[in-house]
Amino acid sequence: MASIRDIAKMAGVSPASVSRILNNDPSFSINKNTRARVIEIANRVQYSKKNVERGPKSAGKKMTIGLILRHDVKSELSDPYFHEIHEGIEEEAAKWRLHVEVAFTMHESEKDWESLHDYGAVIMVGEMTPAAISKVKKYNENLILIDATPNDPNISYICNDFVDKTYEILNYLYSLGHRNIAYIGGRASIVDEAGRTIYKSGDARANAYHNWMKLKGLSDFDQAFITNWSTKEGLQSANNVLKLKNRPSAVVVGSDPMALGVYKSFSNHQVKIPQDISVISFDDVEMTQYLTPTLSSVYIDADEMGKLGVRLAKSMISEEIGASITVTVHSQLKIRESVAKKK
Numbered sequence: 001m002a003s004i005r006d007i008a009k010m011a012g013v014s015p016a017s018v019s020r021i022l023n024n025d026p027s028f029s030i031n032k033n034t035r036a037r038v039i040e041i042a043n044r045v046q047y048s049k050k051n052v053e054r055g056p057k058s059a060g061k062k063m064t065i066g067l068i069l070r071h072d073v074k075s076e077l078s079d080p081y082f083h084e085i086h087e088g089i090e091e092e093a094a095k096w097r098l099h100v101e102v103a104f105t106m107h108e109s110e111k112d113w114e115s116l117h118d119y120g121a122v123i124m125v126g127e128m129t130p131a132a133i134s135k136v137k138k139y140n141e142n143l144i145l146i147d148a149t150p151n152d153p154n155i156s157y158i159c160n161d162f163v164d165k166t167y168e169i170l171n172y173l174y175s176l177g178h179r180n181i182a183y184i185g186g187r188a189s190i191v192d193e194a195g196r197t198i199y200k201s202g203d204a205r206a207n208a209y210h211n212w213m214k215l216k217g218l219s220d221f222d223q224a225f226i227t228n229w230s231t232k233e234g235l236q237s238a239n240n241v242l243k244l245k246n247r248p249s250a251v252v253v254g255s256d257p258m259a260l261g262v263y264k265s266f267s268n269h270q271v272k273i274p275q276d277i278s279v280i281s282f283d284d285v286e287m288t289q290y291l292t293p294t295l296s297s298v299y300i301d302a303d304e305m306g307k308l309g310v311r312l313a314k315s316m317i318s319e320e321i322g323a324s325i326t327v328t329v330h331s332q333l334k335i336r337e338s339v340a341k342k343k
Contacts, residue, residue, distance in 0.1 A: 003210070006063050010099045010318050011038045018042075022113065031235025041318040063257050065093060066103035066119035067314050068119040068125030068136065068189070079229075080256075081302050085125055085146055088306025106191040116140045119311035123304075124148070125134035142316040146309045149204075156312055158305050158327045165298050165331050166208035169252055169280050170216075177342035178278065180221040183209040184237040184262060185254025202226050205282070207253050208234050222252045223248065225227055249277060249342045256283035259295055274340035284334055292338030300331040 004022070008015040013034060020028040021038045069086065076083050093100045103119070104111045106128055116122055116139040124136065127148035131157065137143055149155055173181055188203035190298070202210075206224050213222040223244065225237035234253065238261060241251060253259040259281035266273055273279050281288070284299035308327055315321045318335035 003097075006097045007038060007041050013038065038322075041048040043301070045250075049068060060283055061118040062120045063097070064099040064101050064119055064315070065089070065310065066101055066116055066140070068103055068122060068124040068128075069105045071151045072105050072107075078257075080109060080126060081283055081300070082147070084302035085306040085309075088303035089123060090306075092307035092310035093301075096310065098310065098314065098317075107197070109130030109195045111193075111195075113139055120317040121222045123309045123313060127190045129190050129192045132191070136194060142313065144309050144312045144316075146305055154324050156325045157317075158308050158312075158329060160300050160305070161280050161328055161330050162298070162300075163204050163208045165333060166205045166252070167212055167280070168333055169188050169298070170209065171211045172277065172287075172335070173206060173252075173339070174216065175282070176278070176340070179216075179218055179342075180248040181213070181218075181250045182221075182223040182225070182241050182244075182248040183252045184225045184227075184241070184252075184258060186233070186258070187226055187331060189316045190331060201270070203254065205252075209252065211333065221246075221248070229255055229258065231257050231261040231264075234258030235265045236257075236261070238262040239269075242266075242271065247277075250339075251277055251279050253279060253281040255296065256281050256285040256297055259288065259293075263295075273338050275343075278339040278342075279338060280333075281334075289336070296334060296336045296338045298331050298333050301329060 004015045004018045008018045011018065017030060018038055020033050021030065022042060022326055066158060071079060071082050076086060090100055105116055106126060111163060113135060118141060121142035122140045124135060124143065124145045125147060127145060127150065143155060145155060148157050149158065149159050170181065183206060185206050187196050188200040188323060191197055202224065206226060210222060213219055215307065225240055227233035227237055241248065253262055259279060262279060266277065271277060279295065281295055281297040284297040288295040288297060310323060312325060
């Protein structure tokens with residue numbers, strides 16, 4: 001069960017204050033709203049003096065956030081973006097004395113949906129089909145999605161601003177004289193209730209690229225290479241870019257792991273970055289800053305996305321908020337040596 005310290009952390013007061021409020025100390029003077037908040041949180045997490053465990057404190061299910069993850073432990077390590085979101089969740093939960101437990105991963109064919117009912121809140125990292133999301137909501141109303149944009153005003157979610165940043169990248173390249181700009185990226189996908197992956201034709205960045213090229217009257221130069229999100233596919237896509245009769249002067253890449261493949265392809269073909277082709281990517285993974293030339297990339301604070309998810313979950317558990325909330329985490333375009341003016 002939740003302890004007095006757990007309740008104090010969530011209410012933003014001292015454990016001593018919580019103790020005196022819950023024991024209805026008549027000599028203790030405190031703001032009535034604070035008193036009401038402490039009692040509300042205690043009721044919400046089912047605090048009971050009789051049931052508090054002796055010795056080390058245990059948060060209990062109502063003080064636990066259930067996670068629905070896109071990746072398992074192994075595959076998450078190869079995706080720094082999702083890995084950092086997960087790390088942010090764990091770090092922020094520890095700060096608020098909340099426990100975190102993986103309920104299941106999206107791709108599991110057999111899922112314990114009913115277990116979601118026991119958690120104080122559920123965080124889904126990635127996106128499932130509307131039917132699957134509705135099923136989660138059936139068992140737990142306190143649902144937060146991270147890295148998702150569900151078409152449902154009743155769901156709280158945290159998303160990035162990659163569409164806006166794609167426009168910013170393309171406008172920057174345009175200002176440097178680039179017109180023939182290619183795009184290399186992966187396919188967006190969602191997962192259904194049975195754990196099957198449903199792929200889309202591209203993703204938000206690719207769609208933004210197509211729209212921008214059309215708006216600028218550059219449809220003749222519209223060349224998008226959409227594959228899987230891997231270094232190997234990045235290399236193969238870059239090879240295909242170099243086969244184009246009218247070779248682009250700049251390439252936008254959907255992720256840093258793919259950009260590593262692009263760098264390797266260009267090196268294999270003696271194509272110089274940025275003298276021959278400029279390159280800008282997304283993720284801003286630390287290791288890519290040590291490439292030669294250093295890679296220009298979009299930095300997104302994925303760790304903070306995870307932390308925000310926990311703060312929303314905490315507020316839902318303590319009933320501080322009742323309405324659905326949308327949070328956009330803004331990213332930063334970092335220009336380095338991989339971009340130059342068009343010759």
